[in-house]
Amino acid sequence: xxxxxxxxxxxxxxxxxxxxxxxxxxxxxxxxxxxxxxxxxxxxxxxxxxxxxxxxxxxxxxxxxxxxxxxxxxxxxxxxxxxxxxxxxxxxxxxxxxxxxxxxxxxxxxxxxxxxxxxxxxxxxxxxxxxxxxxxxxxxxxxxxxxxxxxxxxxxxxxxxxxxxxxxxxxxxxxxxxxxxxxxxxxxxxxxxxxxxxxxxxxxxxxxxxxxxxxxxxxxxxxxxxxxxxxxxxxxxxxxxxxxxxxxxxxxxxxxxxxxxxxxxxxxxxxxxxxxxxxxxxxxxxxxxxxxxxxxxxxxxxxxxxx
Ligand code: PSU
Ligand code: MN
Numbered sequence: 418x419x420x421x422x423x424x425x426x427x428x429x430x431x432x433x434x435x436x437x438x439x440x441x442x443x444x445x446x447x448x449x450x451x452x453x454x455x456x457x458x459x460x461x462x463x464x465x466x467x468x469x470x471x472x473x474x475x476x477x478x479x480x481x482x483x484x485x486x487x488x489x490x491x492x493x494x495x496x497x498x499x500x501x502x503x504x505x506x507x508x509x510x511x512x513x514x515x516x517x518x519x520x521x522x523x524x525x526x527x528x529x530x531x532x533x534x535x536x537x538x539x540x541x542x543x544x545x546x547x548x549x550x551x552x553x554x555x556x557x558x559x560x561x562x563x564x565x566x567x568x569x570x571x572x573x574x575x576x577x578x579x580x581x582x583x584x585x586x587x588x589x590x591x592x593x594x595x596x597x598x599x600x601x602x603x604x605x606x607x608x609x610x611x612x613x614x615x616x617x618x619x620x621x622x623x624x625x626x627x628x629x630x631x632x633x634x635x636x637x638x639x640x641x642x643x644x645x646x647x648x649x650x651x652x653x654x655x656x657x658x659x660x661x662x663x664x665x666x667x668x669x670x671x672x673x674x675x676x677x678x679x680x681x682x683x684x685x686x687x688x689x690x691x692x693x694x695x696x697x698x699x700x701x702x703x704x705x706x707x708x709x710x711x712x713x714x715x716x717x718x719x720x721x722x723x724x
Contacts, residue, residue, distance in 0.1 A: 427519060428539055430480075431492025437478035438540060443720035445472050445713065446491075446536035446544035446574070449483040452498075453507040453526035454687040455547065456702060457694070462502035464706050466495075468545070468713045475717035482535045484510060484518045484525030491539045501526065509683050511564045529576060530568035533646060542635065542723055543575045545716035547709045548582035548612040549648065550686060551590030554672060561685065562593065569646040570597035575635055577716040579708040580610035580617060580650040583661070584668050584689050587617045594648065595622070600638075602631065603650045604715060610652040613704045614661040621650060628715065632722025651715050657707035659700060667696040 430438070437444050447468060452461045469479035480492045483501050490497065501507060501524060508518045510525035512534060518525030527535060529549050536544050550563025569576065581590045587609070594601055603609055603621030611617035625631050631649060638644045652658075671692035680688045693701045 424538060427487070427489050428535075429488045429490050430539070431490075431494060433478055434480045434492035441724050443477040443543075443717060443724050444480050444541050445477050445716045445720050446532055446539075446541045447479055447481040447713070448529060448532040448544070448546050449481060449493075449501060449526040450509050450528045451547050451709065452481075452502055453504075454509050455690055456705065458502055460702060460706070462498060464709065465498055465502065467706075468709055471710050471713045472545075472717045475714055475721070477717035477720050479713075480536070480539070480541060482527050482532050484508075484515070484523070484527065487519050487522040489519070489535050489538070491535065491541070500524075509687070511683070512568060513564065529565040530563070533568045533572045533574045533576065536574050537572050541574070543577065543716050543720040545577045545709070545713040547578065547705055547712070548580060549576060549578050551581040551585040551587070552593055553685065554584075554586045556586060556589060561682070563686075566590070566593050566597060566599075569594065569599045569648055571645050573638065573644055573646060575631070575647045575649060575716075575719060577649045577651060577712045577719065579612050579653050579712060581612070582686070582690075583611040583613060583617065583664055584672060584686075584693070587611060587619060591619065591622070597645070599646060599648055600634070601648045601650060602634070604631070604652070606652050608652070610650045611661060611664075612708065613653065613659045613664050613701060615652040615655065615658050616661060618661065628718035628722055631719050635719070635723060649715070649719075651708075651712050653704060653708040654711055657704050659697065659704050667693050667701075670696055
């Protein structure tokens with residue numbers, strides 16, 4: 418995706434991010450759909466600020482990405498973060514929605530896919546999130562496969578996640594990632610993490626045990642023209658995990674509720690996350706916050722390897 422001059426004109430950097438890039442300091446991209454569609458107010462905005470501070474504490478600079486007034490914001494000022502977290506009608510923007518939101522000057526929260534596009538255009542190489550989208554259960558009839566997977570295949574950004582959200586079909590998600598040439602690396606474990614749980618029950622394709630080793634892999638990828646992204650799966654800290662056998666029932670119930678209410682397309686992930694929040698009595702939110710913070714800290718250390 419060679420960015421055109423006019424596309425670059427749409428990018429607005431925060432002062433903090435502009436100075437970091439000019440000074441060759443590490444920067445970590447952050448998505449905004451997790452703020453607007455993944456967590457309830459006011460925990461969403463509190464978490465967004467906390468995650469930014471976690472990145473600063475590791476010596477890197479956070480760049481929360483969102484679409485506002487026809488511009489691609491790379492780093493949000495405090496007031497803009499507040500506006501986004503509370504605004505009604507924020508669009509959930511994946512690749513298909515990005516230009517629509519910009520052309521109509523709507524508020525747009527970027528998913529993993531759209532955040533990767535924006536991060537790459539802005540010169541950022543490392544991005545921290547919670548869990549990526551993937552192949553939904555029943556995709557063989559619904560065809561519901563997240564655009565995050567295609568973006569990982571085409572856009573050279575390292576995405577630090579806690580794995581694929583356990584509400585997905587994780588074996589099929591892994592198959593698609595392999596087909597599309599995306600390396601999947603578990604951090605410090607042989608098991609593939611499953612978002613709220615430290616293990617999906619599947620072995621991870623690869624394991625690396627340090628930010629330095631991940632940095633070396635990314636530098637190797639850069640030597641190959643047309644290489645795409647890399648997915649890091651970082652298990653949630655043990656004290657915050659909800660074990661897999663405990664999550665299974667909640668996930669099944671949430672998916673049944675989505676089917677009963679005929680939820681479709683891009684509404685599925687936010688709906689199921691909300692239902693799981695209710696079913697776990699709010700515990701899934703605490704786990705979600707802990708894993709995002711954990712991913713942000715690792716992403717900052719990886720970004721430091723690349724400057
Ligand atoms: N992880 C979270 N909460 C979220 C998401 C991920 O902890 O809200 C969002 C991400 O933005 C991801 C999106 O890209 O859900 C996937 O949506 P879909 O399945 O519609 O592609
Ligand atoms: Mn989908």
